[in-house]
Amino acid sequence: MAEAGFDFDPLPILEALARHEVRFILIGAGAAIAHGSPIPTEDVDITPARDPENLERLASALRELGATLRTPNDPVEFPVDGPFLNVGEIWTLSTPHGDLDISFVPSGTRGYEDLRRNAVELELGPGLLVSVASLADVIRSKQAAGRLKDLGQLPALRQTLEVIRERERGQA
Numbered sequence: 001m002a003e004a005g006f007d008f009d010p011l012p013i014l015e016a017l018a019r020h021e022v023r024f025i026l027i028g029a030g031a032a033i034a035h036g037s038p039i040p041t042e043d044v045d046i047t048p049a050r051d052p053e054n055l056e057r058l059a060s061a062l063r064e065l066g067a068t069l070r071t072p073n074d075p076v077e078f079p080v081d082g083p084f085l086n087v088g089e090i091w092t093l094s095t096p097h098g099d100l101d102i103s104f105v106p107s108g109t110r111g112y113e114d115l116r117r118n119a120v121e122l123e124l125g126p127g128l129l130v131s132v133a134s135l136a137d138v139i140r141s142k143q144a145a146g147r148l149k150d151l152g153q154l155p156a157l158r159q160t161l162e163v164i165r166e167r168e169r170g171q172a
Helices: 010-019 028-034 052-065 082-086 112-116 135-145 148-171
Strands: 024-027 043-048 090-095 098-103 120-125 128-132
Touching: 010 043, 010 052, 010 098, 010 120, 010 128, 024 028, 024 112, 024 135, 028 043, 028 128, 028 135, 028 148, 043 052, 043 112, 052 082, 052 098, 135 148
Parallel strands: 024 128, 043 098
Antiparallel strands: 024 043, 090 098, 120 128
């Protein structure tokens, strides 16, 4: 959750990642929203490439963002560097702009390279191009995760995907 006094604002998080040239795919509800789905979110979820150079760029962006580990009590500082990030599969972080979750291998996927195949580049802010997971991949991941929250979002996600496919058929 964002720190007291701050509203969730994903753009500064995404801008920092872009500024540091982090190769990542926006996943989860953020990706769904970017595709036009009406589901809510209070965090940014990403899957980064796991090569050492990219992990160092990710660490630099996290330091700029003042990222801390998200815990039930107070946020915890941690050694933000590429090798340390590489030891975990999932990182749940807090920033002054909101929460950032990093998942190297989201449920139902094989990670960055798998998601990159169907990802699209979308402009999510002025001059901010972000690689966004396809809505079909978001659905696949949420279904595989099987959490009640994710399963509850599936009808809206599937309906949005159908609208997108109908629009694409109309343009063909």
